[in-house]
Amino acid sequence: MTFADLHRPGHPFVLPNAWDLASAGLLARQDFPAIGTTSLGVAAAHGLVDGSRAAREATARLAHDITAARLGRYVTVDIEDGFSDDPAAVAEFVAGLGVDGVNIEDSTRGELIAPDLAARKIVAIKTAAPTVFVNARTDVHWLGGSDLHAALDRLSAYADAGADGVFLPGTADPGVIETVALGIARPLNVLATPALTRRRLGNLGVARISTGSLLYRSALERALDTALAVRDGSPFPPAIPYGEVQDLAE
Numbered sequence: 001m002t003f004a005d006l007h008r009p010g011h012p013f014v015l016p017n018a019w020d021l022a023s024a025g026l027l028a029r030q031d032f033p034a035i036g037t038t039s040l041g042v043a044a045a046h047g048l049v050d051g052s053r054a055a056r057e058a059t060a061r062l063a064h065d066i067t068a069a070r071l072g073r074y075v076t077v078d079i080e081d082g083f084s085d086d087p088a089a090v091a092e093f094v095a096g097l098g099v100d101g102v103n104i105e106d107s108t109r110g111e112l113i114a115p116d117l118a119a120r121k122i123v124a125i126k127t128a129a130p131t132v133f134v135n136a137r138t139d140v141h142w143l144g145g146s147d148l149h150a151a152l153d154r155l156s157a158y159a160d161a162g163a164d165g166v167f168l169p170g171t172a173d174p175g176v177i178e179t180v181a182l183g184i185a186r187p188l189n190v191l192a193t194p195a196l197t198r199r200r201l202g203n204l205g206v207a208r209i210s211t212g213s214l215l216y217r218s219a220l221e222r223a224l225d226t227a228l229a230v231r232d233g234s235p236f237p238p239a240i241p242y243g244e245v246q247d248l249a250e
Helices: 021-028 039-045 056-068 087-095 115-128 148-160 174-183 198-203 214-232 242-247
Strands: 013-015 034-037 074-078 101-105 133-137 165-167 188-191 208-210
Touching: 013 034, 021 034, 021 056, 021 214, 034 039, 034 056, 034 101, 039 056, 039 214, 056 074, 087 115, 101 115, 115 133, 115 148, 133 148, 148 165, 148 174, 174 188
Parallel strands: 013 208, 034 074, 074 101, 101 133, 133 165, 165 188, 188 208
Antiparallel strands: none
16 A cells, blocks of 8 residues: 555544654554644744744655655655745655655745745646655635635646645544535545534545644644643643553654
């Protein structure tokens, strides 16, 4: 089986997204076939702004650390917009990561880029690293828009450019999700949402469900709850034992 084989429309697998080697190792000990990274988590953990291209080196280091750890799981990395406007530079970056897949988005610093530029990045990646699964993300809805036709046009262009999968974050509308799943001849990735179960998303034709930054944000929430419990004399929330965390480094 390959990483691409995991993507079965109607039978979505869950891709948890790590932000460091410890979180990747912890997730790899569970029954997840692949581990992704979260660009927000990687950037924020280094005091950087997500989507600003500032986390290029941190992203590359984490990719290398995870692959070097040989966790026995497929690895896919969120590379924001590829950290460059130059398709050749994006392709060189991806080819050097040594991972099974990448997620690349069509916005830079909160603004949609021209779809032809995003498509040229995909072509360059598939030329330089043909075995890397390219998950092409459109941020039409993520940035607050609602133009389904624009999203479909962009994702169709990315599929034509060679993307192996497409990603539509920013909406939990079943009609929108189903339309994209049926309208684009590539496996569809969506973000996990409490509004739609894994089974329901499968019925809509989804192939992959990413947790995105949810795990990182949940970890921050738990850390804050614990600190407040210590300060206020409340019961402590559960925590992973010290020894188990130490074991992750082995």
